[in-house]
Amino acid sequence: MSTRHVILRNVASNWIGYLVGVVVALFISPFVVHTLGDSSYGIWTLVVSVTGYYGLFDLGIRSAVGQYVTRYWAQRDMDGVNRTMNTAFVALATVALPVAGTTVVLAVLLPRLFDIDPGYAPQAQGALLIIGLRVAAGLPLAIYGAVTTARQRFDISNAIGIVNSLVSAGLIVLLLPRYGILGLAVTTAIAAVMDWVAHVWVAHRLMPGLVFSPRRSSWMAIKEIGHYGVFAFIRRISDQVIYQTDAIVIGIFMPLGAITYYVIGANLLPYLGRIIGGMVLPLTPVATSADATGDREQLRRLFLVGTRGTFLVACFIGGGTIFLSHDFLRLWMGAKYVSGEVYTSSAVILTILAAAALVRMLQSCGLQILFGMRHVRFLALLSGCEAIANLGLSLMLVKPFGLVGVAVGTLVPQVLTQGIVQPVFLLRRLGIRWRTYLTQAPVGGLAVMASMGLVYALTGGYFAATDWVGFLIKGLVVSGPAVLVGILIGTTGQEKSALVRRVRTVLGGLRRPS
Numbered sequence: 001m002s003t004r005h006v007i008l009r010n011v012a013s014n015w016i017g018y019l020v021g022v023v024v025a026l027f028i029s030p031f032v033v034h035t036l037g038d039s040s041y042g043i044w045t046l047v048v049s050v051t052g053y054y055g056l057f058d059l060g061i062r063s064a065v066g067q068y069v070t071r072y073w074a075q076r077d078m079d080g081v082n083r084t085m086n087t088a089f090v091a092l093a094t095v096a097l098p099v100a101g102t103t104v105v106l107a108v109l110l111p112r113l114f115d116i117d118p119g120y121a122p123q124a125q126g127a128l129l130i131i132g133l134r135v136a137a138g139l140p141l142a143i144y145g146a147v148t149t150a151r152q153r154f155d156i157s158n159a160i161g162i163v164n165s166l167v168s169a170g171l172i173v174l175l176l177p178r179y180g181i182l183g184l185a186v187t188t189a190i191a192a193v194m195d196w197v198a199h200v201w202v203a204h205r206l207m208p209g210l211v212f213s214p215r216r217s218s219w220m221a222i223k224e225i226g227h228y229g230v231f232a233f234i235r236r237i238s239d240q241v242i243y244q245t246d247a248i249v250i251g252i253f254m255p256l257g258a259i260t261y262y263v264i265g266a267n268l269l270p271y272l273g274r275i276i277g278g279m280v281l282p283l284t285p286v287a288t289s290a291d292a293t294g295d296r297e298q299l300r301r302l303f304l305v306g307t308r309g310t311f312l313v314a315c316f317i318g319g320g321t322i323f324l325s326h327d328f329l330r331l332w333m334g335a336k337y338v339s340g341e342v343y344t345s346s347a348v349i350l351t352i353l354a355a356a357a358l359v360r361m362l363q364s365c366g367l368q369i370l371f372g373m374r375h376v377r378f379l380a381l382l383s384g385c386e387a388i389a390n391l392g393l394s395l396m397l398v399k400p401f402g403l404v405g406v407a408v409g410t411l412v413p414q415v416l417t418q419g420i421v422q423p424v425f426l427l428r429r430l431g432i433r434w435r436t437y438l439t440q441a442p443v444g445g446l447a448v449m450a451s452m453g454l455v456y457a458l459t460g461g462y463f464a465a466t467d468w469v470g471f472l473i474k475g476l477v478v479s480g481p482a483v484l485v486g487i488l489i490g491t492t493g494q495e496k497s498a499l500v501r502r503v504r505t506v507l508g509g510l511r512r513p514s
Contacts, residue, residue: 003298007282010154014278017158024165028172032184035176039117043124044181046114047131050106054135057095058142060229060236061088065143067228067288067374070150074289078209081150085143087221090214092140099139103132123181130185134192141196147203147210152285156206160198164191231380238383242390246406249391253398261343262403264333265325265350269357272317279310280364287372299369300430306365307441312490314361315445318354319452320479325350327465327474344403352407356414362442363418366426378425382417389413444490451485452478 033041065088072080106113107129111121148157168191175183204210246266247259283306290298326347330338337346370379390413397405427437455478465471487496 003286006152007286010152010282011279013155013158014281015275017161018274018278020162021165024169028169032172032176036180036184039120040123040181043116043120044127044184047124047128047181047185050128051103051131051135054099054132056233056236057099058092058139059095060232060234061092061225062143062146063232064088064225064228066146066149066284067371068224069146070285070288071292073150073207074292078207081207082209082211082213082216083218083221084225085146085210086212086214087217088143088225089140089212090217091222091225092143096136096139099136100133103129103136106132127181127185130182130189134189138192138196141200144196144199144203147207148199149285151206152282153202153206154282156202157199160195160202163198164195167191167194228374228376231376234380235376235383238380238387241387242383242410245391246394246410249394249398249406250403254402258343258403261337261346262349262406264329264337265346265348266353268321268350269353272314272321272354272357272361275317276310276314276361276364279313280306280368283365284368284372287369289372291373296430299373300432303366303369303426303430303432304437304440306369307362308444308490310365311358311362311442311445312448312486314358314364315448316479316482316486318358318361319449319482320475321354322351323452323456323478324471324475325354327471331465331468331471349403349407352404352411356407356411359411359414359419362445363422366422369430370422370426373429375425375429382422386413386417389416444486447489448482448486451482455481 032044036044065084068084069081072078072084107125110116110125110128111118116124145157148154168187171187171190172184175187177183179186247263250259250262283302287299287302290296290302326338326345329347329350333346336342339345340348367379370376390410392409393412394406394409397409399405401408423437427434459474459477465474487499491499
């Protein structure tokens with residue numbers, strides 16, 4: 001199978017997995033909230049929040065494992081694969097022991113640390129113990145997921161995830177009404193065990209010669225993994241600052257109610273990020289393999305073609321987010337959140353943050369290539385600078401400009417770091433001229449945004465969507481021409497010909513008599 005077909009298969013499977021997860025969440029989340037009630041659900045949220053920080057204890061090791069297992073497999077170095085896997089397993093198993101101990105201590109102290117009703121305390125302690133031990137056990141076992149990445153079999157990983165989601169939903173319906181948050185905790189533990197068993201079995205099937213033997217761990221591999229992992233960890237911490245501190249800044253300098261107006265807009269952007277992430281994540285093992293074998297031409301082609309396609313999709317979705325944000329948020333959350341009477345309209349915040357997200361999306365393909373080329377030190381430095389600038393600007397602008405100042409504090413650093421510094425660095429490393437990049441990569445996406453803006457300017461003022469049917473019609477009016485523009489400007493002649501052939505094949509199949 002060609003590289004192009006492998007990437008398309010992985011992207012499609014990522015989107016299918018994401019769609020199934022969203023659908024399951026839409027049905028299960030109300031069931032969980034209503035079954036538990038406000039008090040129990042609040043305790044469950046607290047438990048998940050406390051244990052959510054445990055993921056930082058992997059210290060970037062899992063990211064490093066994905067990098068080096070892919071690299072060694074591309075070089076047909078099975079000894080390197082086994083050395084990396086076993087060293088990472090031993091290192092993370094060592095980290096898991098104090099994490100498990102911390103969980104036990106936190107479970108004992110939980111009723112003293114938080115104001116939990118004594119009647120709920122035993123369930124809260126039990127749930128924390130189960131979730132914490134599950135996360136601790138998952139630190140070393142999760143490395144087996146690197147094998148599906150290295151073999152570029154995201155479809156298998158997503159299939160495991162889909163089965164897991166459906167089984168978990170069934171277990172929640174079965175156990176939650178009877179056992180409350182303990183049943184929910186047990187369900188997550190069962191799902192985790194299923195995931196571990198499946199990935200361990202698949203790993204040995206995909207990589208014949210993979211051996212579990214702690215004796216194969218080595219100090220050389222620790223240095224190798226640690227060097228990559230520490231910078232991946234720094235980048236992860238920086239991302240936490242970039243995405244999690246806005247609400248804190250607003251809460252310090254503005255009334256707490258202002259946070260709601262901000263996050264209503266901000267919370268929609270992760271969905272855009274996951275769609276684009278489903279496109280670019282499969283590129284990382286491709287870039288790693290190309291770098292490992294010294295294929296610079298494939299890296300250049302991957303960057304230009306990948307950036308063009310990714311930004312085209314991002315602009316189509318992001319443009320809809322920007323131009324339809326006011327109507328959507330008014331219908332979804334209520335008119336007061338977009339009126340601007342009390343605080344800045346949530347639609348304005350969403351528009352500013354969506355513009356920042358589009359800058360990041362334009363460079364998302366380049367980011368994965370930089371990971372594949374092991375320029376993780378540069379990425380850590382870049383993210384650190386962005387995080388510091390983000391926090392500093394937000395603190396400076398929140399008093400004079402309120403919520404808009406905080407949003408601009410996110411936008412400006414992303415334009416500078418992601419829109420300018422990162423592409424300058426990567427284009428030099430790949431030997432690509434700026435003119436080649438600008439004429440090939442962003443043109444289609446920018447044309448899509450321009451067409452949506454023009455149609456919105458011509459039609460948007462004439463009608464406002466008063467219900468969801470009207471919103472859907474308005475969305476089709478604004479985005480319909482953008483599809484044609486994207487195809488005409490954002491695709492090559494070869495891609496247009498392939499699309500025409502596919503459409504003719506489909507139409508021919510429909511016309512055939514049954």
